[in-house]
Amino acid sequence: GNWEANVVRPYGRSSLLIPTWTRCVTLIMQTMGQMVTQYQRMNGEGGNFIEDRYGKNGILNYMLQVRPNPLMTASQMQEQIEYRKIYYGNAYVYIERGLDGYPVNLWLCTGGGYDPLSNRYNLVYNSDRGPRMKVECDARDVLHFKNVFMTEDMYMGIPTIDYAFKALTIAATGDEQALQDMAKGGKHKVLIQEEKSATMGTRGRADRKQLREMKEEFAQDWMSNDVAILDNVADAKVISQTAQQLQLLEQRGYSDEALCRLMGVPKIIAIVGDGGGNYRMPEHATQEFLLRTIQPRIREHEDELNSKLLLPGDFGKRRIHVCELALKRLDAKGQAEVDKLQLETGAATVNDIRAKYDRPAVENGDEPLASANLMTLKALMAKGEEAQIGGRPTTQPKEPQPNDGEGAGEGDE
Numbered sequence: 001g002n003w004e005a006n007v008v009r010p011y012g013r014s015s016l017l018i019p020t021w022t023r024c025v026t027l028i029m030q031t032m033g034q035m036v037t038q039y040q041r042m043n044g045e046g047g048n049f050i051e052d053r054y055g056k057n058g059i060l061n062y063m064l065q066v067r068p069n070p071l072m073t074a075s076q077m078q079e080q081i082e083y084r085k086i087y088y089g090n091a092y093v094y095i096e097r098g099l100d101g102y103p104v105n106l107w108l109c110t111g112g113g114y115d116p117l118s119n120r121y122n123l124v125y126n127s128d129r130g131p132r133m134k135v136e137c138d139a140r141d142v143l144h145f146k147n148v149f150m151t152e153d154m155y156m157g158i159p160t161i162d163y164a165f166k167a168l169t170i171a172a173t174g175d176e177q178a179l180q181d182m183a184k185g186g187k188h189k190v191l192i193q194e195e196k197s198a199t200m201g202t203r204g205r206a207d208r209k210q211l212r213e214m215k216e217e218f219a220q221d222w223m224s225n226d227v228a229i230l231d232n233v234a235d236a237k238v239i240s241q242t243a244q245q246l247q248l249l250e251q252r253g254y255s256d257e258a259l260c261r262l263m264g265v266p267k268i269i270a271i272v273g274d275g276g277g278n279y280r281m282p283e284h285a286t287q288e289f290l291l292r293t294i295q296p297r298i299r300e301h302e303d304e305l306n307s308k309l310l311l312p313g314d315f316g317k318r319r320i321h322v323c324e325l326a327l328k329r330l331d332a333k334g335q336a337e338v339d340k341l342q343l344e345t346g347a348a349t350v351n352d353i354r355a356k357y358d359r360p361a362v363e364n365g366d367e368p369l370a371s372a373n374l375m376t377l378k379a380l381m382a383k384g385e386e387a388q389i390g391g392r393p394t395t396q397p398k399e400p401q402p403n404d405g406e407g408a409g410e411g412d413e
Contacts, residue, residue, distance in 0.1 A: 015161060020256040023270045024263035029082045031294055033075040034326045037064040037305070042317050049319060056102050060309070064320070068093075068106035070128040077108050082297070085147045086263075089157035093143035094123050094135060095308065103309070106143070107133075114144070116155050143308050145301065164262045264293035290327050298322045344371045 016022045039061045040049040053061060063069075068077050077093070084091035092109035110132075112123040121142045127133050146157035260267045266285035305320040339356075342348040351365035 015164075018259070020259045020270060021164070021263075024259060024265040025083070025086060027265055027270065027289075028086070028263065028293070028297075029079040031290075031327065032082050032297060032301075033079040035078070035298065036323045036326065037074070037078075037301075038321050038323055039064060039309075040319050040321050049321065052318075060103060063103065063106055069108075070105075071126065072108065077106070080108055081145050081301075085145055085157060086160045089147045089149070089159040089162075091145040092121065092123055093145070094125055094137065095141045095143065097141065112142075114139075114155055116153070140308060143304055145304055148296075160262065164259060265289060290324075294327065295324070298324060343369060346370045 016025070038051045039057055041052045041057070042048075043050045051061065052058065063074070065074050067073055072080075081091040081093070090112070092112040094107040094109055095103050096105040096107060098104045105127075107125040107127060109123045109125040112121055114121050119139045120136060121139060121144075122136050123134070123142065125133050125135075147160060149158040149160065149163065150156065151158060256271060257267060260270050263270075266289055268281055268285040269289060302320060302322050309320060310318055339348070339353045343350065343353060346368040349366050349368055351361040354361060354365065
């Protein structure tokens, strides 16, 4: 028959009814929302980038880290950017600038379009001044975050859900059919076949009349739309499958793996409780998730911010950096081992480590330390020279032997 009425289209929020898909989307959104975006400048003294917290640059950092506009926080905007990339393929953020050209608000748009001929965008966004604000602006005033899948012309992103559509449709339609089967109380479908007989005669016509009467009786029943009446019934076989026979749990397991692959989320962390027998497996899966799925998104996010909020002359002097330290937080014991290693190798000072835990600085805590077991080759050579000058001579004078000199011959004799 026609099963079109049972097909569930997973576009939009209806796909969130599938737990594994919801978990994958939530993991990506919340993981990206944890990170802090910093506007940094080059520190002339140390030659490294430090956060710029003064003047208008400090205001830009406030928008990037706390509240980009009056309607949402920075973490909420980052989460919604990932959501729109997954479901719509593109996320637009309108950069509202003041008279001096500095950004004053970053608005997440609810809709938009791009004209490659004029290099301009038409955007719609909600603001504190009213809903559905419309603006036409140049490309430099729009942060356009595209999905990893893009159209052939590279102008627009393609939603991830387009690729997941088939898998989601099968899973959602299977759920819908299972619910219908259970609602019918386990009703079966039956295949009714005609008897193969050479002679039918009057008896066949009489049987057909009785069958028509039976069909009219069934027409009064609520289940009649699922009953087919054929002439000359000889055999009937059950051809339907119940929900148990369909083994929906196995189908759901296959769908979980397919959806996790599409989203780049390891199944072991996407499905709560699927930790396996090795306690280190979730830790390794998390590292794989951060390295293969989140880090590429961080780089794409940084590139778009740097290209729209900075000038070409700022390259090498200023940058917008998405700090991923929040993703690398360990347990207390593991973090203590990392801090100790950084302290012993001089990678961090005592005050650097104390600052991570919001503890006050201590005197002489900014002096880098190094382990006494390690030293440079130059220092090692200098230490050897000091031993030669002030210590015991490195070579001992050779004592005369009996067979040395002129007496050697006599000794031989």
